[in-house]
Structures are given as C-alpha cells and as structure tokens.
Amino acid sequence: MKKPRFSTEIAKDMEPHAERVAQFLKGMASPHRLIILCQLSGGERSVTQLITATGIAQTSMSQHLAKLRTEGIVSVRRDHRTLFYAIEHPMADALMQVLHDYFCAPMEATDQTPTKEPT
Numbered sequence: 001m002k003k004p005r006f007s008t009e010i011a012k013d014m015e016p017h018a019e020r021v022a023q024f025l026k027g028m029a030s031p032h033r034l035i036i037l038c039q040l041s042g043g044e045r046s047v048t049q050l051i052t053a054t055g056i057a058q059t060s061m062s063q064h065l066a067k068l069r070t071e072g073i074v075s076v077r078r079d080h081r082t083l084f085y086a087i088e089h090p091m092a093d094a095l096m097q098v099l100h101d102y103f104c105a106p107m108e109a110t111d112q113t114p115t116k117e118p119t
Contacts, residue, residue, distance in 0.1 A: 008011065016038050023071065024071060024073075024089075024091070026075065027067060027068060027070075027071030027073050028068075028071075028092065028095065030056070030064065030067075032060065032064050033058055033064050033067065033068060034096075034099070035054050035056070036050060036054060036056070036061070036064055036068065037066070037068070037073070037074075037087065037092060038100070039053050039054060040085060040086060041073060041087065041089045041093065041096045041097070042099075044077070044084050044085065044086040045084065045085060045086075046059060046083065046084050046085075047062075047082075047085070047105070048082070048085050048104070049066070050065075050085065056117075060103050065085060068085075069085075072089055073080060073087065073088060073089050073092045074086060074087055074089075074092075075087075075088035078101050
C-alpha cells in the first residue's frame, strides 16, 4: 500500500500558515508574473531587460513587479536611474524550478505541450 504523501500531522502543521502560504502563491499566480520570474530565475535583470525579454508593456511590468516586491518575492536594487530586480524569496526560486521541470522540461524533451493536468 502506498504511504500518503501528507499525514494528518503535516496538515495540522500547515493550518496556522495556510493564509500566509496562499497569499505568497497569489503573488505568483499570474501568467505575466510567472514569465517575469522565469526571466529572473537566470539572475538579476533591469526593468528594460525584462520588458525586452517578455514583451510586457512598461505600465503592466511596473504593476507586476510592485506586486512581486510587496509579497517579498523579488528584491530591487537601484544603480543611478536603473532598477534591477532579482528573486529574493528562496521558495519562489525553488517553485520556479519545480514548475519548469513539470511543465517546460517535458515540452522541451518532446516538443509537445503536456496533455495531462496535475491532479
């Protein structure tokens, strides 16, 4: 018999943190923010570099970066008039790797879109 992945004890451990975890995940839960985080997974990027790489409009980019910064997912550094962003939260970096491995790596290996959604 297969052992359950999460025990009742683990679920009880999550209870006091569930709201904070949900808020963190909401901060990442946008196609544009995920694309931005994919770019930042490769290291620090300026706003101009992010706009060029993603095609996201400057106004929209600013809003998404503000949300990511408010949630503590990214940090910002100013060098004269240029703002540079980087992934700040180690869990965001780890989640981006998991998302890449599950959704992107199979597509790269087979050049197909995964057909089965996670259950």
